[in-house]
Amino acid sequence: MKKPSVLLIAVLLMASLNSCGERQEANRKTDADIQDKVLATVNGVPITEADRRQILKRAAGHGQGVNPEVDKNVLETLVRNELIYQQSLELGLDNNQEYRRKLSDADAQLRDYKRKEISPLYREYIKNKAVVTDSEAKEYFERNSKRIQEKIHLGQIYYRGEEARIAEDYKELKSGKSFEKVASKRFPNLPKGMNAPWDLGYLYWSQIPPYWQDSIDRLKPGQVSDIIKGPNKRFWLIKLVDRTVDPNITFATEKEKIVEVLRKQKADELSETMLSRMRAKSKIIYPK
16 A cells, blocks of 8 residues: 555644644634633633533532522522632632642643543544545455455464463463364353354454454464464464355455555554654653
8 A cells, every 4th residue: 555645644734733823812712602601700700601510510419409499599609619719819728738739630630631532533533534545445455355355264262361371272282182172171161052152153354353364374274373462461372264265255345344444554654653743843851
């Protein structure tokens, strides 16, 4: 696949991000547009509909319900609390260490919330920029047609976080024990007639994890892979039972899946490129 397009998109996106300073004024206008209705001001400090919603939400969370009497008194409660807050600042009570620690924790929670909430927007933005053309999809199919048109019958021995146990199983396989016998150790009380849980049946190319692919490509029917390590401390031993070609698999039937695979690849590359460029232009300091 041609990759210059990814770099070009990254350059354009960086140019867009570089103009973020120019957009701050526009963002402030947008903030003003979505500002909640001001219900009152206390020495110039606004009490808004959002403040009111917070009080009502807290009352509902404490099981008090939101009856008309509570609702009527909310605004006065907010005004009273703001007056107390402003008086406390004048008295210097905000220098209390415990108060400042709690405030610091709340600030950290807000920063964390902002980062988490904007991350999906960023990922969606990158995904929308990772456009896959018909010619790219067709080229991918032609380059990988043999693998795409295969159905592969597989068996698996799987562990999560137990590398020592899969190493022991691998040792038993190397000593001559059958794959089925080793795999069945994890299911000692398997009901009679039940399908073997280690038998995955026939899988298509889009169902095979990418970190299995290289190992599977090297196997012949009846052979078992070396230990495959995946993310999150997952480990597999994979047996290739059979390969067969499905003549019904064509570019037309697989186009949508291919486009999704290529879009993810492009999005991942673009995201990495963007992050590298941001790191290069950013000043990041880790105090000792």
